[in-house]
Amino acid sequence: MTPPRLSKPPPHSVDEVPGPPGGPFVAVLRMRRDPLARFTELHQRYGPLVRLVRRPVSLFLVSDPDAIADILVGGSRAYGKGAVMHGPGSWTHLVQPLRMLLGDGLLTSTGESHLRQRRLMQPLFHKQRIAGYGEQFVALAAAATESWQDGQLMNVHAEMTELTLAIVARTLFDVDISDHVVDVVRAALDETMAGSAPQEASGLGLGHVDRFPLPAARRRRATTTALDETVYELIAERRAAGASGNDLLSLLLAVQDADTGERMDDTHIRDEAVTLLLAGHETTANALTWTFHLLGAAPDVASRLRAELDTVLGDRPPTVADLPRLVYANAVLRESMRLYPPVWAMVRHLLEDRVVAGYLLPAESTLVLGQWVMHRDERWWPEPERFDPGRWLDPATAAGRPRFAYFPFGGGTRQCIGTSFAITEGVLTLATIAREWSLTPAPDVRVRPEPSFTLRPRGGVPMIAHRRRDRRDSARAGGSQG
Numbered sequence: 128m129t130p131p132r133l134s135k136p137p138p139h140s141v142d143e144v145p146g147p148p149g150g151p152f153v154a155v156l157r158m159r160r161d162p163l164a165r166f167t168e169l170h171q172r173y174g175p176l177v178r179l180v181r182r183p184v185s186l187f188l189v190s191d192p193d194a195i196a197d198i199l200v201g202g203s204r205a206y207g208k209g210a211v212m213h214g215p216g217s218w219t220h221l222v223q224p225l226r227m228l229l230g231d232g233l234l235t236s237t238g239e240s241h242l243r244q245r246r247l248m249q250p251l252f253h254k255q256r257i258a259g260y261g262e263q264f265v266a267l268a269a270a271a272t273e274s275w276q277d278g279q280l281m282n283v284h285a286e287m288t289e290l291t292l293a294i295v296a297r298t299l300f301d302v303d304i305s306d307h308v309v310d311v312v313r314a315a316l317d318e319t320m321a322g323s324a325p326q327e328a329s330g331l332g333l334g335h336v337d338r339f340p341l342p343a344a345r346r347r348r349a350t351t352t353a354l355d356e357t358v359y360e361l362i363a364e365r366r367a368a369g370a371s372g373n374d375l376l377s378l379l380l381a382v383q384d385a386d387t388g389e390r391m392d393d394t395h396i397r398d399e400a401v402t403l404l405l406a407g408h409e410t411t412a413n414a415l416t417w418t419f420h421l422l423g424a425a426p427d428v429a430s431r432l433r434a435e436l437d438t439v440l441g442d443r444p445p446t447v448a449d450l451p452r453l454v455y456a457n458a459v460l461r462e463s464m465r466l467y468p469p470v471w472a473m474v475r476h477l478l479e480d481r482v483v484a485g486y487l488l489p490a491e492s493t494l495v496l497g498q499w500v501m502h503r504d505e506r507w508w509p510e511p512e513r514f515d516p517g518r519w520l521d522p523a524t525a526a527g528r529p530r531f532a533y534f535p536f537g538g539g540t541r542q543c544i545g546t547s548f549a550i551t552e553g554v555l556t557l558a559t560i561a562r563e564w565s566l567t568p569a570p571d572v573r574v575r576p577e578p579s580f581t582l583r584p585r586g587g588v589p590m591i592a593h594r595r596r597d598r599r600d601s602a603r604a605g606g607s608q609g
């Protein structure tokens with residue numbers, strides 16, 4: 128006998144989505160004040176789908192792994208990037224705060240144009256190609272710590288930002304951190320980050336009431352123009368020289384569509400290069416900064432990490448070949464990105480009416496997918512606030528979690544193209560620094576996250592650098608045994 132077919136219950140209406148009482152003004156004010164705490168609280172109180180604002184924007188927080196899988200993977204064609212804003216009358220626009228700087232690069236392009244670009248660029252980020260950059264990651268990390276003094280107080284966020292900028296400058300343009308190109312890049316990126324209200328920067332569409340003061344807007348335009356000129360100069364130089372290098376810019380110049388034979392024009396290469404500059408250093412700087420911050424507050428974890436580094440590396444710097452054995456270092460980085468995901472929320476909007484987490488939401492609804500919230504969900508992360516890399520060491524536990532309980536790199540066709548780059552860079556840099564240095568928190572400093580485009584530490588992370596003596600002792604002991 129065939130079992131009776133269980134028909135799916137009809138979806139609930141949008142009016143039934145739970146959410147906090149009060150009008151949009153109060154809702155936006157509360158979110159703007161502290162989006163991380165507010166989203167966490169709303170998720171805990173109202174569940175996997177929360178109505179954040181009803182009008183003039185229709186904004187929802189999604190914290191259901193299956194719904195996130197539909198948005199990013201299964202039904203991704205039904206969703207666009209960015210937030211939809213509605214103004215008086217029929218005025219509607221899309222908030223894509225980075226578009227002015229990034230143009231039509233991979234991060235900001237949409238639809239067919241994005242898929243085509245992604246196909247062209249994917250081979251540049253193949254695991255094996257990234258492995259070729261390993262030596263540079265290690266050399267640049269070692270160089271960045273050369274000036275550190277034992278006992279020195281430093282801002283780890285500033286140090287990691289300079290290091291990851293040096294890495295991206297070398298791998299993208301094959302230039303040194305001291306090159307004037309890097310100054311121009313630094314100025315443009317700083318101005319863009321500083322000039323944006325956090326709420327607008329996050330792309331949540333909550334910052335439209337802010338207006339950039341005129342001088343700041345002018346500065347932003349000036350630094351972006353200088354950046355454009357520099358990048359176009361580099362492109363022209365490379366073209367003239369026959370672009371045969373291994374840096375990403377040379378590879379972009381050589382990229383050719385397999386079907387049409389078409390190459391990228393200069394504007395397109397500029398947009399992709401600036402996108403990689405920003406996406407490739409801001410996120411990794413934050414990941415490394417939070418990792419050192421967490422290690423500083425967890426001596427047991429730090430000591431287990433050092434033990435692994437000493438065992439695997441002995442007295443030499445790491446290489447890409449060591450990565451499979453740096454299991455704990457990898458777990459430390461993953462766990463750090465769980466607690467402080469460099470991209471703390473992503474924003475999508477519905478292109479059509481669609482059922483999300485059991486509710487029928489109308490087209491143009493804006494959906495916030497919050498890594499910060501999901502990565503602290505007690506259903507999958509017992510004692511969520513605890514920094515415990517051990518969570519990643521048992522494959523059975525990891526396999527029991529839904530795919531989108533953890534998504535620091537997003538997912539689906541828009542998953543971070545730099546995932547392998549970031550993990551290779553992150554683990555090798557962490558290993559290079561932590562085998563020589565131990566960083567402890569500066570006394571009486573409270574470090575707080577600032578949710579902007581990325582999750583930066585507000586005011587930096589002051590820490591004290593100590594040159595490791597125990598390593599020398601253990602290396603010496605190991606040497607005398609051999």
Ligand code: HEM
Pocket residue numbers: 208233234235245402403406407408410411414468469470473474534535536537538540541542543544545546548549
């Ligand atoms: C820890 C480091 C990193 C994190 C946490 C991170 C995170 C992310 C996330 C969450 C997205 C998806 C955004 C969305 O779908 O709305 C993304 C996209 C992207 N990332 Fe990363 N990223 C990191 C490092 C890098 C690096 C090193 C590069 C390049 C060298 C890079 C380049 C990009 C690009 C180009 C995209 C757009 C991809 C597309 O839409 O097709 N990222 N990243």
